[in-house]
Amino acid sequence: MSNESSLPSFSTLGIVGTGAMGRGIAQLAAQAGLKVMLFDVREGAVKEATTFIAGLWQRSAEKQRISSEQAQQYNERLIAADDLSDLAPCDIVVEAIVEKLDAKQALFSDLEAIVSPQAVLATNTSSLSVTAIAAACQHPERVIGFHFFNPVPLMKIAEVIPGLRTAEDVTQRVNALGKAMGHFTAQTTDTPGFLVNHAGRAFGTEALRILGESVADPATIDRIMVDQGGFRMGPFTLLDLTGLDVSHAVMESVYHQYYEEARFRPSPLTRQRLAAGLLGRKTGEGFYRYVEGKQQMPDEPAIAPISPCPVWISQDDPDSAQALAGLVKAAGWSLETGTTPTDQALCLLSPFGEDATSCALRQGLNPEQCIAVDMLAGLDNRRSIMSTPVTRTAFIQAASCLLSADGTAVSPLQDSNGFVLQRITACIVNVGADIAQQGVAEPATIDRAVELGLGYPFGPLRMGDHYGAKRIMTILNNLLEATGDPRYRPSPWLRRRAALNTSLTTA
Secondary structure, three states: OOOHHHOOOOOEEEEEOOOHHHHHHHHHHHHOOOEEEEEOOOOOHHHHHHHHHHHHHHHHHHOOOOOHHHHHHHHHOEEEOOOHHHHOOOOEEEEOOOOOHHHHHHHHHHHHOOOOOOOEEEEOOOOOOHHHHHOOOOOHHHEEEEEEOOOOOOOOEEEEEEOOOOOHHHHHHHHHHHHHOOOEEEEOOOOOOOOHHHHOHHHHHHHHHHHHOOOOOHHHHHHHHHHOOOOOOOHHHHHHHHOHHHHHHHHHHHHHHOOOOHHHOOOHHHHHHHHOOOOEHHHOEOOOEEEOOEEEOOOOOOOOOOOOOOEEEOOOOHHHHHHHHHHHHHHOOOEEOOOOOOOOOEEEEOOOOOOHHHHHHHOOOOHHHEEEEOOOOOOOOOEEEEEOOOOOHHHHHHHHHHHOOOOOOEEEEOOOOOOOHHHHHHHHHHHHHHHHHHOOOOHHHHHHHHHHHHOOOOOHHHHHHHHOHHHHHHHHHHHHHHHOOHHHOOOHHHHHHHHHOOOOOOO
16 A cells, blocks of 8 residues: 655545546545545435445455555545535545546636635546646646546556646646555656557557558457567457547547647548447457457467478578578478578568568569568567568468477468568657657656556567667668658657667667
8 A cells, every 4th residue: 555654745635526537546545645525416426436445445454455444544534525615625636527628627617716726626637638628727837637547546657747837836746646646657748648648559550550451360460469579468459448439539639639640640440440339348349259258369270281391591680590590490491501592492581661572572582482570579489471472372381380380379461561560569669759759758757657557568768779779760761661651750769869879768
């Protein structure tokens, strides 16, 4: 539980809106030692919330995570408010109501006439401008964003978002409050999507673009991002879990708030599926079907055994070539070492941001023999391969058999600039770098907030360092050249640090 000795200069916190977010914030505040007054316009909602929270503490006491005395103390800190005016004693009020600007503005205007002039008004908005909400107030300097993530007690992060006129001492006090409630506080500027939702734009939108190009199906993309990329779940599993009614709205909101910035461009696929009611887990079908709430993941196609053939490996990337040569030798297949392959050889390429076709032709190779292997994450886990449109079936089968000889799964893809992992990873890094370039948050805050808020294996800047900024630049530049799409233009933050061969986390 939170350390009450670190309690900042707030003693009574008000909550307006006692849904999932309001309940979670109330729970944390009470555990941090504050009196918590709860108000909701819906009759019976406050009683439901206090009963729910008390039940959580009771179960914690039964499991001996807290004492019965602590549970009782926490319960005594929850106070029901029958009317908005009952919140007058509060020195901070957090609203967690409907995500509509006019509703939040009206609420804060009403609260200004109720609470003391020194009281702070905080909004838990996830997408609306804090500055715009504060514009309806006589004293916008007291208004701040205090954005938690669901489920609040488990997601150990809160974004602290000062508006353009928020007073510095208000920002400091709310930062301290978030820490006293046991959360990492990510201070960010009042920009569309703030920090975490902003940083999360690339994961889903680039996966949808890959799906829209028929490079791979949702299950293949998800498996690659989990097994090769180390993500907790794939983008389509995440979209189904969140629900397209929520995800698509956020995609469009951030895109339009940034005046159609190409990096955030949504996909027509989600609009179409939204119209069809394929929202995800909540409707029993989305990108996957769900039976009694369980995701129905299709089986992977079996890889048929095939007689070994000679293998020739491109030396275009020496490190990749060495790793592939080790795999060939371990499988017991013969390795050709000449400068050019024979007509019988399977040719393995290791492009970054190129498609298999361009990579083969650039090196003067016969594309009928060529298979590209994604070497961004090495060969330790799942392996992704791409064939050209004219690669012979026998060589596709041979590559699948060779690369799975040690029991590692292989995912075949249609020809694509940058495979799946390369494209999504490069876009994540690029968006994170541009967040740093805009000064939305400090580099260390960006990484920690994304790791906590999105569950990525690395924050975007650390991810760039992990794979190498120069390699990410190569992928993006090749994607930009091949497609002409400005969504792939590298951020100045990334470009400069790659040129200097220094860390992306360097401020």
